[in-house]
Amino acid sequence: MLRVVLLGRLVKKKMARTVLTDEEKRAKNAAKMRKWRAANPEKARKSSRMWRAANPEKARKSSRIYSRNRRWANIEKSRERERQYYGVNRDRIRAQNKLSYAASPQRQEKAKARHKEWQEANWDKTLQRNREWKAANPSKRYNQNKKHRLANPETYREYARTRIARKKNQEGWIPENCEYLLWVFQEGLCAYCTEVLIEYEVDHKLPLSRGGPHDWSNICLACPSCNRKKSKKTPDEFISLMNAA
Numbered sequence: 001m002l003r004v005v006l007l008g009r010l011v012k013k014k015m016a017r018t019v020l021t022d023e024e025k026r027a028k029n030a031a032k033m034r035k036w037r038a039a040n041p042e043k044a045r046k047s048s049r050m051w052r053a054a055n056p057e058k059a060r061k062s063s064r065i066y067s068r069n070r071r072w073a074n075i076e077k078s079r080e081r082e083r084q085y086y087g088v089n090r091d092r093i094r095a096q097n098k099l100s101y102a103a104s105p106q107r108q109e110k111a112k113a114r115h116k117e118w119q120e121a122n123w124d125k126t127l128q129r130n131r132e133w134k135a136a137n138p139s140k141r142y143n144q145n146k147k148h149r150l151a152n153p154e155t156y157r158e159y160a161r162t163r164i165a166r167k168k169n170q171e172g173w174i175p176e177n178c179e180y181l182l183w184v185f186q187e188g189l190c191a192y193c194t195e196v197l198i199e200y201e202v203d204h205k206l207p208l209s210r211g212g213p214h215d216w217s218n219i220c221l222a223c224p225s226c227n228r229k230k231s232k233k234t235p236d237e238f239i240s241l242m243n244a245a
């Protein structure tokens with residue numbers, strides 16, 4: 001009888017133990033460890049050093065997780081510290097980033113894709129920035145264009161050929177003094193944004209690339225900014241884009 005009771009207790013005890021979930025077990029162990037560490041700081045440091053030396057890969061990973069958690073637990077303070085650190089070490093960090101960027105084609109691809117996405121979403125800002133940069137760096141702009149032309153001669157030849165061919169195929173009539181006539185007709189204003197024209201470019205309303213004729217009926221004067229933005233859009237497309245912005 002006694003044996004049966006004892007056996008029953010043992011089974012119950014065992015069952016009670018197995019009821020703990022993995023999570024609870026881990027928590028229990030961690031609490032135990034903390035307690036031991038607090039009681040034996042010297043030993044704890046030593047054993048930690050030994051474990052780190054024996055498991056460098058795991059140690060790095062756990063450091064990363066530890067510092068990430070700590071950063072997020074005090075995110076405001078962390079950000080402030082990071083700002084200060086960056087302020088002091090700006091040049092060094094930049095140089096380092098530059099080196100690692102240059103060494104990683106993968107990173108370059110990603111950055112380029114991100115940049116392109118941003119530019120497409122912020123085309124007006126992009127154009128404004130480009131304009132400012134071009135105005136501030138005339139010689140750089142010239143050299144850049146030249147470099148691109150020299151690096152892609154076939155592209156440029158092809159581009160010139162198609163443009164000439166298109167013009168030829170779609171040759172219409174253009175009066176000699178068309179720019180002056182258009183200027184009078186448009187009362188000196190850009191055909192799209194209606195700002196006073198200080199500089200102007202002759203724009204094909206329906207672009208040549210989209211079948212528009214090189215004809216008097218298909219040209220207007222636009223400010224350089226509108227002409228850039230319009231690019232290969234039809235007037236309708238461009239105007240609805242302007243209205244949306």
Ligand SMILES: [Zn+2]
Binds near residue numbers: 190191222223224
């Ligand atoms: Zn304009």
